[in-house]
Amino acid sequence: MKLSEKVLAMQFSPIRKFNPIAQKAKDAGKKVYHLNIGQPDVPTPEVFMDAIRAYDKKVIAYAESGGNTELQDAVIDYFKGYGVDFERKNIIVTTGGSEALTMTFIALLNPGDEVIIAEPFYTNYHTFATAAGGKVVPITTKAEDGYHYAKREQIEACITDKTKAIVCISPGNPTGTVLTLDEMKLIGEIAKEHDLWIIADEVYREFAYDDREVTSFSMLPEYADRVIIVDSVSKRHSACGARIGLLISKNEEFMTNTMKIAQGRLCSSTVDQVGAAALFRLPKSYYDEVKAEYCARRDVVYEELMKIPGVVCQKPGGAFYMTAKLPVDSVEDFLMFLLTEFDDNGETVMFAPAEGFYATPGLGKDEMRIAYVLNKEDMRRGVELIRLGLEAYNKKNNK
Ligand SMILES: Cc1ncc(COP(=O)(O)O)c(C=O)c1O
Known part of the structure; x- marks a missing residue:
């Protein structure tokens, strides 16, 4: 019995594929900041x-x-x-x-x-x-x-x-x-x-x-x-x-x-x-309020990202995502490190590797997507964990 070529050509969602590994980190007692999925925390009206x-x-x-x-x-x-x-x-x-x-x-x-x-x-x-x-x-x-x-x-x-x-x-x-x-x-x-x-x-x-x-x-x-x-x-x-x-x-x-x-x-x-x-x-005032909240979160994320040497990113104009280049060869490898080897005071962070958002093979390997769907404090801490994680990752790789 064979499946269709169509279904075999499909890929798993890069947004969800690291969830089992994050779950293991949580089972081991770590707190994981989820910046990987576009699930807003803003209450439904x-x-x-x-x-x-x-x-x-x-x-x-x-x-x-x-x-x-x-x-x-x-x-x-x-x-x-x-x-x-x-x-x-x-x-x-x-x-x-x-x-x-x-x-x-x-x-x-x-x-x-x-x-x-x-x-x-x-x-x-x-x-x-x-x-x-x-x-x-x-x-x-x-x-x-x-x-x-x-x-x-x-x-x-x-x-x-x-x-x-x-x-x-x-x-x-x-x-x-x-x-x-x-x-x-x-x-x-x-x-x-x-x-x-x-x-x-x-x-x-x-x-x-x-x-x-x-x-x-x-x-x-x-x-x-x-x-x-x-x-x-x-x-x-x-x-x-x-x-x-x-x-x-x-x-x-x-x-x-x-x-x-x-x-x-x-x-x-x-x-x-x-x-x-x-x-x-x-x-319309509903949209204005929610928009102001996301805009403030975007500013926090951008400010924190700019503190990381080697990050390439421009301040985006909308939605609640930011894609940025990180100074690593493989963002997937770095994410694995964050989830399996790294923590700062029992906390780590998860984002979506951007490779799966490209159709051209090989592109996006050094990029990540952050969804700013958590409150400002959590977003600040999440990006700080990326910065601390990068320092630890580079140390481990003798860079
Ligand atoms: C650009 C874009 N289009 C469509 C969707 C699909 O969303 P839903 O099926 O929840 O309406 C999403 C969800 O993340 C999205 O980001």
Whole structure:
């Protein structure tokens, strides 16, 4: 008996793969600061729990395949706040942004088709694309350039007759890079000239710091027929376990045909949709508060990282991640050392090695991703442990 080539070509999540080793460290009594996974500690807004508590149906029935209309209407009103008009037919509620991406790739890709993504990118795109028979073609970006990629020559060099779409994750995971409206327009122009789809992964939409505007591809009506927006309550509403995402597009052919996939999987969680509708009705002040907290954490992480000799990293503009180059040959080897050999007063730290966020073999071996999802004090201590760990690691290796 044989498994499919597709599943064999997939990789394990680099974010979770060191968990068993971290568990061993914990079993041995060490405290591990988890900077490896994008699981925020910010409380889920009370309105979510209130809406679920008020749910008084006798039967938890299937929802509509496209989603519950109260949630769709809440999403429509939320986008009106950014001057964008959607209708219910433009929205399919999904089981997390992950299912929205899976559906999108199934709907767009034939075997061998390519999607362009700036690397390093959210690692599960490998899985989504491979499951649909497609292939990720990376635009390589660098720590030294703040992982920016919106340059015409760089993007066009990746386009072949197999290219179907350009994926834009902004604000980005794992880099925190935020596209400006001008960069988005350039990508829109390129997509139009080459007749490509734009998959806009905006699950971190409001988390744009300093003076950066909140941007969305939905704000560019001239490209509306080729834009597919992926959204989710996981990050911005701190509700990862609610598993509610959205697929939003004004392209009727895409929405009509993707509805076949949505119907095939019946529906997304009925009860979680009730809570999610309340989340999309939160006032703007909610986002401002959460954003201020993440921004302050980013500053702490950056400040602490800059104390480590040899670290290369630019202060990112959004999301809650930072990718940085460390002065080691193998970040995976260093992480193993942190989890198995090192501690400072019984404490150690865990981050995600960045290699798995690249599609180009060999890249990212000396980079790590930090998720600043713990409070400022813990983040400061976490990065301090990386600094102390590096000193101990270099000593051990006689550097
Ligand atoms: C860029 C990006 N897109 C999509 C997702 C999927 O999130 P979910 O399925 O929880 O909505 C994540 C999760 O980390 C992400 O970082």
